Amino acid sequence: MTIAPTSRADELAALRQRIARLERPGLAAAEAGVELVTHPALAPVLRLRAGGTYQVDSTTLALLLMAGPSRAGAWSALVGVDDLGAEAAAAWGVELSRTVVVPEPGEQWLEALAAVIDLAGLVVVRPPLLRGRRAPLAPSVAERLSARLRERSAALVVQGEWPRCTARLRLAEVAWHGVGHGEGLLDRRHAVVEVQRGSAPPVRVRLEGLGDAGLPVGVGRHGATPLRKAAG
Amino acid sequence: MRVFVVWCPDWPVVAALWEAAGEPSVDGAEAGSADSPSRRPAAVFAANRVVACTATARELGVRRGMRRRDAQGRCPELRVLADAPDRDARAFEPVLAVLEELRPGVALLRPGLAALRSPGRYYGDEEATAAVVAERLVRAGVWDVRIGVADDLFTAEQAARLARPQECRVVPPGGARELLAELPVEVLDDADAVSLLRRLGIESLGQLAALPAPDVRARFGLAVARVHQVLDGVDAQRFAPRTPPPDLGAEVAFEPALDSAEAICFSARRTVERLVAGLTERRLVCTELCVEVRTEGEPPVLARTWLHPRWFSAADVLDRLRYQLAGQGAGQGVGLGTLGAAVTGVRFEPLTVVPEHVHAEGLWGGTDARVERGLARLQGMLGHDRVLQPVLQGGRTPAERQALVPWGQRPTGLRPVEPAWPGRILGPAPARVFPTPWPARVEDASGRPVLVDERGALSGEPVRLHVEDRWQPVVGWAGPWPAETAWWEPGAAQRGPVMRFQLVGADGRAWLITCLDGAWEAVAGYE
Numbered sequence: 001m002t003i004a005p006t007s008r009a010d011e012l013a014a015l016r017q018r019i020a021r022l023e024r025p026g027l028a029a030a031e032a033g034v035e036l037v038t039h040p041a042l043a044p045v046l047r048l049r050a051g052g053t054y055q056v057d058s059t060t061l062a063l064l065l066m067a068g069p070s071r072a073g074a075w076s077a078l079v080g081v082d083d084l085g086a087e088a089a090a091a092w093g094v095e096l097s098r099t100v101v102v103p104e105p106g107e108q109w110l111e112a113l114a115a116v117i118d119l120a121g122l123v124v125v126r127p128p129l130l131r132g133r134r135a136p137l138a139p140s141v142a143e144r145l146s147a148r149l150r151e152r153s154a155a156l157v158v159q160g161e162w163p164r165c166t167a168r169l170r171l172a173e174v175a176w177h178g179v180g181h182g183e184g185l186l187d188r189r190h191a192v193v194e195v196q197r198g199s200a201p202p203v204r205v206r207l208e209g210l211g212d213a214g215l216p217v218g219v220g221r222h223g224a225t226p227l228r229k230a231a232g
Numbered sequence: 233m234r235v236f237v238v239w240c241p242d243w244p245v246v247a248a249l250w251e252a253a254g255e256p257s258v259d260g261a262e263a264g265s266a267d268s269p270s271r272r273p274a275a276v277f278a279a280n281r282v283v284a285c286t287a288t289a290r291e292l293g294v295r296r297g298m299r300r301r302d303a304q305g306r307c308p309e310l311r312v313l314a315d316a317p318d319r320d321a322r323a324f325e326p327v328l329a330v331l332e333e334l335r336p337g338v339a340l341l342r343p344g345l346a347a348l349r350s351p352g353r354y355y356g357d358e359e360a361t362a363a364v365v366a367e368r369l370v371r372a373g374v375w376d377v378r379i380g381v382a383d384d385l386f387t388a389e390q391a392a393r394l395a396r397p398q399e400c401r402v403v404p405p406g407g408a409r410e411l412l413a414e415l416p417v418e419v420l421d422d423a424d425a426v427s428l429l430r431r432l433g434i435e436s437l438g439q440l441a442a443l444p445a446p447d448v449r450a451r452f453g454l455a456v457a458r459v460h461q462v463l464d465g466v467d468a469q470r471f472a473p474r475t476p477p478p479d480l481g482a483e484v485a486f487e488p489a490l491d492s493a494e495a496i497c498f499s500a501r502r503t504v505e506r507l508v509a510g511l512t513e514r515r516l517v518c519t520e521l522c523v524e525v526r527t528e529g530e531p532p533v534l535a536r537t538w539l540h541p542r543w544f545s546a547a548d549v550l551d552r553l554r555y556q557l558a559g560q561g562a563g564q565g566v567g568l569g570t571l572g573a574a575v576t577g578v579r580f581e582p583l584t585v586v587p588e589h590v591h592a593e594g595l596w597g598g599t600d601a602r603v604e605r606g607l608a609r610l611q612g613m614l615g616h617d618r619v620l621q622p623v624l625q626g627g628r629t630p631a632e633r634q635a636l637v638p639w640g641q642r643p644t645g646l647r648p649v650e651p652a653w654p655g656r657i658l659g660p661a662p663a664r665v666f667p668t669p670w671p672a673r674v675e676d677a678s679g680r681p682v683l684v685d686e687r688g689a690l691s692g693e694p695v696r697l698h699v700e701d702r703w704q705p706v707v708g709w710a711g712p713w714p715a716e717t718a719w720w721e722p723g724a725a726q727r728g729p730v731m732r733f734q735l736v737g738a739d740g741r742a743w744l745i746t747c748l749d750g751a752w753e754a755v756a757g758y759e
Contacts, residue, residue, distance in 0.1 A: 083667065084622060085634070085662045085756065086633075086634035087630065088662060096623060099622055101622055101636060102614065102619055112614060115609065119603045119607065171759070174741070179708040179710040179734055181693060181708065181709060182709060182710065185710055185734070186710065186742055186758060187659055189758075
């Protein structure tokens with residue numbers, strides 16, 4: 001899946017916009033909500049905007065949101081995510097050489113988050129667990145981070161609780177194909193992404209064949225060979 | 233022009249023994265005593281054949297080119313050492329440095345053999361000069377050293393081979409022929425020519441000298457012809473002395489010793505700037521740097537090598553020094569920012585330098601300087617090894633197939649991704665890879681845990697899965713794929729192969745689960 005602009009004119013326009021942003025860094029602060037590149041799979045229902053906070057319920061969605069800006073040349077960072085599947089990320093289109101992970105920020109996770117917002121165009125954060133629950137964040141702190149995001153033209157993707165998100169993304173009706181009962185191999189999945197803004201009813205988009213992005217599926221010769229079926 | 237040749241016999245063995253002992257045995261008397269390692273039989277082997285052996289081993293019948301089995305048959309207590317030409321050259325470097333102090337313009341002929349131009353009358357006559365050279369080398373730990381002095385390189389080398397340990401053999405001007413005429417043709421370093429000469433009935437260099445020069449050149453080639461010229465009294469061979477490498481390192485000493493990381497970094501700033509400026513003057517950049525911190529405590533010197541993905545600027549070097557000092561304090565149970573022992577000096581030694589054009593900034597791409605600075609700050613805040621960059625590598629399990637390297641460090645020791653790894657799980661890669669596997673439970677329809685035997689047969693079909701603290705029905709499963717991992721480790725034979733499964737839960741999430749000895753673990757999640 002490549003994120004190719006549809007025509008030459010679009011490409012030129014996108015590049016002009018980027019140059020303008022590079023030439024006048026103050027501009028980004030003035031106009032809040034510069035549009036970032038969105039993965040084409042999500043483009044019908046979501047426009048990723050700088051300064052926005054997006055809550056997701058799965059790592060796959062976080063990677064999908066990361067992929068767009070990362071492909072387009074932005075840096076991305078993950079704070080508090082200690083179980084990143086680097087291979088999956090690369091398959092979705094995340095540029096690993098422009099990715100930074102702070103898996104265990106510890107007590108200083110807010111400071112670390114603020115520091116990476118200064119650097120990266122897209123930040124994924126998983127707030128730490130407090131006594132087994134995701135700690136709720138004070139709305140004032142979230143507001144300050146949000147201002148920082150707007151100023152730096154960055155977007156935040158949150159896995160966990162966050163006050164006042166721009167949109168909430170949920171992966172629904174996931175169906176994996178390829179496995180049976182003792183035979184086959186996970187191959188592709190069909191899912192529905194639900195995007196909810198505020199109290200409006202959710203917008204849905206169907207994702208077909210999600211999971212095979214860029215990876216060869218079932219090219220058998222070198223892979224693991226299954227043994228026998230269940231005996232009994 | 234007179235030539236000195238310094239020969240250290242059996243250099244590969246000497247170098248290997250030094251390496252085994254950790255350093256050269258500086259005490260000459262100890263080296264000469266009967267129970268020192270250099271007096272015990274030892275030999276260096278390459279491809280199962282003796283490359284070099286100690287004099288003791290030679291007395292017991294070990295010869296060059298002998299097979300290991302034969303050598304050990306003659307001398308069962310023979311110490312077997314591996315051949316490493318790099319190590320020989322590395323170990324010879326201090327010897328060259330000693331010679332260079334005496335007379336610049338030293339040529340390395342091969343590790344163990346070096347030539348230098350005669351320093352004239354500076355140290356007295358030639359024998360006195362040779363005595364000075366031998367004395368300095370013995371002080372440096374090389375106790376078996378032989379010196380030959382002659383008009384040309386070949387004669388000087390042969391003279392050195394005839395000398396006794398720590399002594400020299402001087403061939404007077406014009407005396408080369410007398411010395412060489414008696415030598416057998418085997419001294420020529422050319423097995424084909426030696427064999428041919430033998431078959432022609434020519435046994436000594438004197439007989440070779442009697443042959444006409446054009447014929448020798450036509451029949452035996454340039455190398456033998458050159459020796460023939462020497463025998464005729466015409467020296468053709470010159471040697472190219474090496475240029476000593478420039479000292480790029482920089483050092484700063486603290487008087488009195490400092491015990492705060494901030495103060496040390498502040499005081500080292502000027503030195504670091506000078507180091508980087510010195511490199512820039514030579515149009516070089518440093519990509520690998522060794523920082524040595526000398527302290528008043530134990531151990532006295534703490535050295536650490538740092539790699540940089542691009543090259544070290546002055547600020548980068550100071551950052552590395554700060555990390556090293558912080559790590560040192562942490563290692564000794566002292567809080568961050570305070571050191572275990574006061575620091576008396578710091579030395580920066582560039583280990584790898586490359587011409588700066590190699591790293592010149594391209595028009596496109598490259599690291600954004602702003603990002604690099606910001607991440608360095610973040611590392612200063614959280615710790616060097618908590619800001620990481622993901623990289624891919626080869627392997628069978630998802631966890632093996634990726635690695636996290638500290639930002640700013642070049643990844644080393646990664647397994648290659650290509651060619652494809654046999655036994656890896658195909659299909660889409662899992663989005664979540666757990667750094668430590670989670671315990672899981674898998675049960676069959678009757679509520680009993682599912683068991684897997686070593687051939688992959690299951691005691692029942694998986695119906696329920698317990699992971700992330702809750703039970704859920706299994707709607708699909710695939711596997712098992714067995715993987716024999718680390719079978720060479722003790723106890724692996726009883727353990728059997730790891731069985732890998734993909735299980736899809738009712739909530740649509742799939743897991744990569746392993747079973748080893750009845751213990752189920754979730755290693756990755758597809759969600």
